[in-house]
Amino acid sequence: MAILKIARMGHPVLGQVAAPIEDPGSPEVRRLVADMLDTMEDAGGTGLAANQVYVPRRLVIFYVSVDRAEREAQAEDGEAGDELAGDGAGDGAEATEEVPLTILINPIIEPIAGPGAVLGEDRVLGWESCLSAPGLAGWVPRHRAVRYRGIGLNGEAIAREAHGFHARVVQHECDHLDGVLYPQRMTDLSTLSFTSELGARSRAETAARDETAARDEAAARDEAGEA
Numbered sequence: 001m002a003i004l005k006i007a008r009m010g011h012p013v014l015g016q017v018a019a020p021i022e023d024p025g026s027p028e029v030r031r032l033v034a035d036m037l038d039t040m041e042d043a044g045g046t047g048l049a050a051n052q053v054y055v056p057r058r059l060v061i062f063y064v065s066v067d068r069a070e071r072e073a074q075a076e077d078g079e080a081g082d083e084l085a086g087d088g089a090g091d092g093a094e095a096t097e098e099v100p101l102t103i104l105i106n107p108i109i110e111p112i113a114g115p116g117a118v119l120g121e122d123r124v125l126g127w128e129s130c131l132s133a134p135g136l137a138g139w140v141p142r143h144r145a146v147r148y149r150g151i152g153l154n155g156e157a158i159a160r161e162a163h164g165f166h167a168r169v170v171q172h173e174c175d176h177l178d179g180v181l182y183p184q185r186m187t188d189l190s191t192l193s194f195t196s197e198l199g200a201r202s203r204a205e206t207a208a209r210d211e212t213a214a215r216d217e218a219a220a221r222d223e224a225g226e227a
């Protein structure tokens, strides 16, 4: 087992379409998975695609703790509510559940419609970062819900539906296999930020919201006075 070097944005391997893995149980694949697990843990990542360690094969790993799932669900509800997310309903309890450590070989992913939503239009905005673009984060629209299938390390079939942050992570990792990094999915590049500045950004946004709320309240008071 070893900690592998992670390719950084701009390296051609990250733009390659990865090839399917023909023998998921082979010793080479097992060694690669073991090394990727070590690498992801060492880097503190949520997920890792094989391209990111210079192996353009269709394999991703990911894990979301329950704490992380809850934090992300709160951030999505709070910040995306007025934009693409609608009212934030429909994620259900599933969005805040732990995602078990998953090794997914040759994944196939498709969007599914959440309750009451039109397929393809049900997207949510959320912050993403990537081990291949260290120090950066951006506001990325993703399908709220997806269904994915693939093969596990012991040849078992994996088939799941995912919502919320779970769905976001799977979309991010599977994009890597098609040579796509999250900035290519962004619709508002002005949100591409250094993570070290995000604290300042969120303080500024909160202040702006408070100011707007105060203005609205004053306007409401004025109107009430006139009536």
Ligand code: NI
Binding pocket: 129, 130, 131, 132, 172, 176
């Ligand atoms: Ni990534």
